[in-house]
Amino acid sequence: MPMIQGPSHGELPLSPLSPQAPQSPTESGQNEQMRTGETRNNFGDMLKEALQGVQNYQDASREKTEQLLTGEVDNLHDVFIASEKAGVALQATVEVRDKVTDAYDRVMRMTL
């Protein structure tokens, strides 16, 4: 097979190992962590924000449903779209909660 010859292997452009290369990502990673630490105080706040977003979708859906019942709505599909949005957002929240509790369970089951 002429495709795999010895000399062709030697032509592969291999970058030499340098001690500086691994340092720079770690440095930038630390900066990244510090920056996110500044914008969002902690995990709890982030979770609260996300839950508030879901709550807003639920509120919008309830408002639309009330408008439908009182006959104030003129676009029927808006009611159902709002309800679907709320449903998807809630489902996503449930999925995240499942993941978090799963992670917690795994940690608790860890043999010491």
Added chain:
Amino acid sequence: MFDGMNSTASALTAQRLRMDTAAGNMANASATRGRMVDGEWEPYRRKMVTMAPQDNRASFASHLQDAERESAGGVQVTGIVEDQTPFQSMHQPGHPDADEDGNVQLPNVDPLKEMVDVMGATRSYEANVTVFDAHKSMKMSAMEIGRG
């Protein structure tokens, strides 16, 4: 998160308005007194809906945001225009709106065209509902990642 769903919602609203317009046209297919022009009644003029892509790029900031997110916008109704084709004329002496020769001007509504518009609006609405369902099922499958 719900950009696509909002686009679908705008399309549904637009198609519903198109259906309403067609319904109005059909209802007024023989309305000889649309509006008063120079003391004489003019028949109803057929109305049509014009649509355009939603333009939410008002400022530079939103321009940039749009370019960053590459989100497809929805549709918006730009207006309702009147069909300028000539009115139909029918010989009907004795009609309260007939002229000296006994001719009555009737609206330029063609029921055939209206039916085509009604079917188009219905099918388009259905298509957009299908898009919405597909969108939702896509989001739901995204949540299935990692469960298998």
